[in-house]
Amino acid sequence: MESSDWELVQKCQAGKIDAFQELVSRYHQKIYTVIVGLLRNREDALEVAQETFFRAYRKIKSFQGGSSFYTWLYRIAVNIAIDSQRRQKRNPLDFRETMDGLFEEQNEVAKDPFSDVHDRELREKLVSAINDLTPEHKAVIILRTVEGLSYKDIGEILGCSEGTVMSRLHYARKKLQQKLSVFL
Amino acid sequence: MREDCERTRESLSRWVDGHLSVSDAEAIRLHLGGCAACDRERRQLEKLEFSLKSVLVSDVPRIDFEPFWAGVRERITKKPRRREAIMEWARSTFTPPALAWTVPAVIVVLLGVLSMDSFWRSGWQRNNFAAVESIDAHGRNIALLREDETKTTVIWLYQNQEGEDESSGENAETNPSF
Numbered sequence: 001m002e003s004s005d006w007e008l009v010q011k012c013q014a015g016k017i018d019a020f021q022e023l024v025s026r027y028h029q030k031i032y033t034v035i036v037g038l039l040r041n042r043e044d045a046l047e048v049a050q051e052t053f054f055r056a057y058r059k060i061k062s063f064q065g066g067s068s069f070y071t072w073l074y075r076i077a078v079n080i081a082i083d084s085q086r087r088q089k090r091n092p093l094d095f096r097e098t099m100d101g102l103f104e105e106q107n108e109v110a111k112d113p114f115s116d117v118h119d120r121e122l123r124e125k126l127v128s129a130i131n132d133l134t135p136e137h138k139a140v141i142i143l144r145t146v147e148g149l150s151y152k153d154i155g156e157i158l159g160c161s162e163g164t165v166m167s168r169l170h171y172a173r174k175k176l177q178q179k180l181s182v183f184l
Numbered sequence: 185m186r187e188d189c190e191r192t193r194e195s196l197s198r199w200v201d202g203h204l205s206v207s208d209a210e211a212i213r214l215h216l217g218g219c220a221a222c223d224r225e226r227r228q229l230e231k232l233e234f235s236l237k238s239v240l241v242s243d244v245p246r247i248d249f250e251p252f253w254a255g256v257r258e259r260i261t262k263k264p265r266r267r268e269a270i271m272e273w274a275r276s277t278f279t280p281p282a283l284a285w286t287v288p289a290v291i292v293v294l295l296g297v298l299s300m301d302s303f304w305r306s307g308w309q310r311n312n313f314a315a316v317e318s319i320d321a322h323g324r325n326i327a328l329l330r331e332d333e334t335k336t337t338v339i340w341l342y343q344n345q346e347g348e349d350e351s352s353g354e355n356a357e358t359n360p361s362f
Contacts, residue, residue, distance in 0.1 A: 017260070024249075028247065028249060029246065029247060032252075033240075033244045046255075049252070050256050050259060054256055054259040123235075126235055127239060130236075141236065142240060144201065145233060145236045146241055151203055169201070170194070170198075173229065173232065177228055177232055180235075181228075184228040184232055
């Protein structure tokens, strides 16, 4: 029978690295997806994702199980990603090149239920509009849209109330809607 | 815009997320059924969500677990450099709860040190009669009284009393006549 996250965490706290490996295998793709959404750069996202698990391992003894393991892990990831984003402040050219790379490689990605959005212009505008959001607004959009997390979980991850999550989501969507009104 | 349209649009984001109570969700559904403008807003929001998912989820490649884990494991087993170790110590030590009491404590200690410093510098000489200087100017005696605490200087003119000679100046200072 598959161990729960909490059982694996307790094994990690007892020094069993195999248990941590199991936790990494469960969450590495999800964490990577969220970080790519925040940073819009695959190489940086890979670095930040690995750093997230490294810091989680270092701090795992302090995890008491007050929240779920994944919200705790996401909190570490989002904090590192936001810090990294503020530090780097990539120039727009780098960003565009990165996104062109993403579009070109899209065929390599497995088909998904949303892959019928073909309008390249809409995609480019959408990416540009997402990039214009503040890191906090971008984070709520990604955690809600990509991960489908509840307002409560998003609040725990970002260290704010459910009300703040609601208002950030409302504001961020409004902003995106305004910028993309021609296409929607 | 009508008041109920405004209220509906404020709640649309939560409605799309399924974060409204059953009664509120029903009220929104009924309003959307009869209001073309709000329904258009709803369609726009749903299309935005759909496009966001498409861009944010489908553009992300799958990553192989083995090389990813190798990278994480390398970080775990690598001995931290001195700078990283210091940064890590600082991060774990200066947490917000620790700073919450450390900052006021440091301010109190600093204020204490500053007041001690000003006490040591001027505290010993602090005396209302500390600086009395006597000057003999053209046959008149002038005394300057400097009082430290209030930073007051008193210029004090007096004459020698009869029978007093120059050598008895000390008495004149202690018993001056105006």
